Amino acid sequence: MEFVNTYLDALAAADTEKILSLFADDAVVVSPLYGELPAAEFYPALFADSASAKLTLRSVMRGETATGTPTVAFWFDFDWVLRDGAAAPFEVVDIAELDASGRISRLHIIYDTVTVRPAFDKATVR
Secondary structure, eight states: OHHHHHHHHHHHHTOHHHHHTTEEEEEEEEETTTEEEEHHHHHHHHHHTEEEEEEEEEEEEEEEOTTOOEEEEEEEEEEEEETTSOBOOEEEEEEEEEOTTSOEEEEEEEOOOTTTHHHHHHHTOO
8 A cells, every 4th residue: 555655654754744644633553662642742752762764564464443444554674773873673563544534543553662662761761
C-alpha cells in the first residue's frame, strides 16, 4: 500500500506534518516505550528523542479486525539513533486500523524493548 511507503518516508525524515496527514484527527498510537498517546502527541515526542532513523520494509499484510475494521500490518527494521547518539535498532510490526476514508484511526506498534529500553531510558531522562 502506498501509505506504508509514505509513512516510512515521513518517519525516517521526522516529518510530523506528513506523517499526521495519514491519521484521522482523533487517532491514537499505542507504543511499548511511550504508552497510549494521541498521534499528534506521539510523533513530536518520538522525533524529539531521535537523532536519525533508517527504515527497511520487510513485508506488508492486509486484513481486518474481528469486527470488520480494515487493517494493514507492516514489518520493518527500525535502525534508530537516539538524540544522544546511542544506537537503538529493533525489528517492529506496526498494525494500522483504518477508518472509512483509509486514514489510520489506531496504530499498534509491536516490538521487544529488551535491547532498546536501557538506551532509551538513558537518553530520555524524564
